[in-house]
Amino acid sequence: MHDRIDIAIIGAGAAGLAAGIFAAEAAAARVQLKIVLLDGAKSIGAKILVSGGGRCNVTHDTITPKDFTPSTPAVRNILAAFSAQAARDWFASMGVALKREETGKLFPVTDKARTVLHALTTRCRELDVAIRTNHRVTDVTAKDGFVVRHEQGELHAGRVIMATGGRSLPRTGSDGSGWEIVRRLGHRVTDCHPALVPLVLADSMFHAGLSGLSQETELTTLIDGKQVDRRTGSLLWTHFGVSGPVAMDASRFWTIAHAQGATVEVRCNFRPGVGFEEAERQLIAQMEARPKLSVGKTLAQQVPDRLAAALCVYCGIDPATPAGRLARESRRTLVHALTGLPLPILRDRGWNHAEVTAGGVPMGEINFRTMESRTVPGLHLIGEMLDCDGRIGGFNFQWAWATGHLGGRGAVAGLRGT
Numbered sequence: 229m230h231d232r233i234d235i236a237i238i239g240a241g242a243a244g245l246a247a248g249i250f251a252a253e254a255a256a257a258r259v260q261l262k263i264v265l266l267d268g269a270k271s272i273g274a275k276i277l278v279s280g281g282g283r284c285n286v287t288h289d290t291i292t293p294k295d296f297t298p299s300t301p302a303v304r305n306i307l308a309a310f311s312a313q314a315a316r317d318w319f320a321s322m323g324v325a326l327k328r329e330e331t332g333k334l335f336p337v338t339d340k341a342r343t344v345l346h347a348l349t350t351r352c353r354e355l356d357v358a359i360r361t362n363h364r365v366t367d368v369t370a371k372d373g374f375v376v377r378h379e380q381g382e383l384h385a386g387r388v389i390m391a392t393g394g395r396s397l398p399r400t401g402s403d404g405s406g407w408e409i410v411r412r413l414g415h416r417v418t419d420c421h422p423a424l425v426p427l428v429l430a431d432s433m434f435h436a437g438l439s440g441l442s443q444e445t446e447l448t449t450l451i452d453g454k455q456v457d458r459r460t461g462s463l464l465w466t467h468f469g470v471s472g473p474v475a476m477d478a479s480r481f482w483t484i485a486h487a488q489g490a491t492v493e494v495r496c497n498f499r500p501g502v503g504f505e506e507a508e509r510q511l512i513a514q515m516e517a518r519p520k521l522s523v524g525k526t527l528a529q530q531v532p533d534r535l536a537a538a539l540c541v542y543c544g545i546d547p548a549t550p551a552g553r554l555a556r557e558s559r560r561t562l563v564h565a566l567t568g569l570p571l572p573i574l575r576d577r578g579w580n581h582a583e584v585t586a587g588g589v590p591m592g593e594i595n596f597r598t599m600e601s602r603t604v605p606g607l608h609l610i611g612e613m614l615d616c617d618g619r620i621g622g623f624n625f626q627w628a629w630a631t632g633h634l635g636g637r638g639a640v641a642g643l644r645g646t
C-alpha cells in the first residue's frame with residue numbers, strides 16, 4: 229500500500245510553495261485536504277535565497293503583460309487574477325512587509341531573502357502542508373488519479389501540480405527533469421534557452437577595459453535585419469562582456485535567435501532616444517564651441533569619459549586629437565558608434581548564470597483559470613516550467629505567485645468537482 233494524498237505538488241520552489249498555501253487555504257474553508265510538496269533538493273528555497281542578490285525582489289509595483297513574453301490573453305488573465313497589490317497583501321498577511329525601490333522593484337524591508345522563504349515555509353507548516361525534501365520525482369502516471377514515483381518510493385495523488393521550474397541555476401535543483409515527466413504525459417515542451425543572462429563579447433572588443441562601468445543604454449535587437457526588440461536601461465560592462473538589466477532583458481532575443489541559426493545583431497545607442505543626426509548635430513556644436521578640446525573630452529560631454537575614450541580608439545581615432553581637426557568621415561564613424569554600436573556577441577554565459585528560462589510547456593496547453601492541463605485532466609502546471617518569462621525586476625516571482633495562486637485553488641476546486 230502506498231501513501232494516498234489529495235494534492236501532490238512536485239517542486240517546492242516559489243510557485244510550488246505558493247500553490248501549497250493557496251490550495252490549503254482554499255480547502256480549509258470546507259474540509260482538510262492532505263497536501264504534500266515533494267522536492268529533490270536536500271533543503272528547499274535555494275533559488276529564493278540567492279535571488280535579487282540575496283534580497284529577493286519579490287515583485288514589482290506595476291505589472292503589465294508587456295513585461296512578459298509571450299504577452300498573450302492567457303498571460304494577461306493569469307496576471308489579472310493575482311495583481312502586484314494582491315502579492316503585497318499576501319506577503320503582509322504572512323508578516324512580510326515590502327518596500328519599493330526607485331525602479332519599482334519590491335523587496336522585503338529586512339533586505340533578506342530568508343525572510344521570504346521563512347514566511348512561506350512557516351505558512352505551509354501552519355496549514356499542515358507537508359514539505360518532503362530528498363524526494364526527487366522520477367515519473368508521474370495517470371491512473372485513477374496519479375501515481376507519483378520518487379526516490380523514496382511512490383504515492384497516489386488525486387491531483388498533481390507540477391512546479392519543477394526551468395533550467396536556470398541547475399545546482400538549485402531545477403534541472404529540467406519535470407519537463408521529461410510532462411512530456412511522457414503527452415505535453416509538448418518547446419526548445420528552451422537561457423534568458424536574463426549576461427552576454428560574452430569577442431576579445432577584440434573594449435569591454436574589459438570598462439569593467440564595472442554602467443550607463444543608460446538603448447539596445448536594439450535585429451534578427452535577419454528586422455528589429456524585434458528595443459529597450460533602454462542600465463548596461464554594465466564586465467570583464468567578459470555585458471550585463472546589467474538592459475542586456476539581461478535583451479538576452480532572450482539573442483539566445484533564441486542564435487540557437488535557431490538566425491543572423492542576430494544587438495546594437496547599442498549610448499544616447500538613448502537620440503538618433504544619429506541629432507547626436508551628430510550636438511557633437512558638431514560642441515566641437516565648434518571648443519575646437520582645441522580633445523575629441524575624447526568633447527565626446528565625454530555626452531557619455532562617461534572611459535566610454536568616450538574607448539569609442540574613439542574603437543573608431544581608430546586618437547582621443548587626444550583636437551576636436552577642430554577631426555575629419556568629417558571620422559566624426560561620422562564616431563557618431564555611428566555612439567548611436568549604433570554593434571556588440572560582437574560570442575555566446576551567452578549559460579544556465580549557471582541565467583536567471584530564467586525562455587521556453588517550456590506552451591501556454592495554449594493550459595486552462596488559464598485553473599492552470600489545469602488541457603491534455604491530462606487533474607494535472608496542473610505552474611511557474612517557470614511554462615513557456616512564459618518575465619523581464620528583470622520581480623516579474624518572474626510574480627509569475628510564480630500568480631500561477632501558484634490559480635493552480636493551488638484550481639486543484640482544490642477540481643477535487644471538489646466544482
Ligand SMILES: Cc1cc2nc3c(=O)[nH]c(=O)nc-3n(C[C@H](O)[C@H](O)[C@H](O)COP(=O)(O)OP(=O)(O)OC[C@H]3O[C@@H](n4cnc5c(N)ncnc54)[C@H](O)[C@@H]3O)c2cc1C
Nearest residue numbers: 239241242243268279280285365393401611612622624625
Ligand atoms: C540568480 C537568480 C536570481 C533571481 N532573482 C530574481 C528576483 O530577484 N526576482 C524575480 O522575480 N525572479 C528572480 N529570479 C527568477 C526566479 O527565481 C524564478 O523565476 C522562480 O524561482 C521560478 O520559480 P519556480 O517555483 O517555477 O521554479 P524553481 O524556483 O526553479 O523551483 C523548482 C523546484 O523544483 C524542484 N525540482 C525540480 N525537478 C524536480 C523533480 N524531478 N522532483 C522533485 N523536485 C524537483 C527543484 O529542486 C526546485 O526546488 C532569479 C533567478 C536566479 C537564478
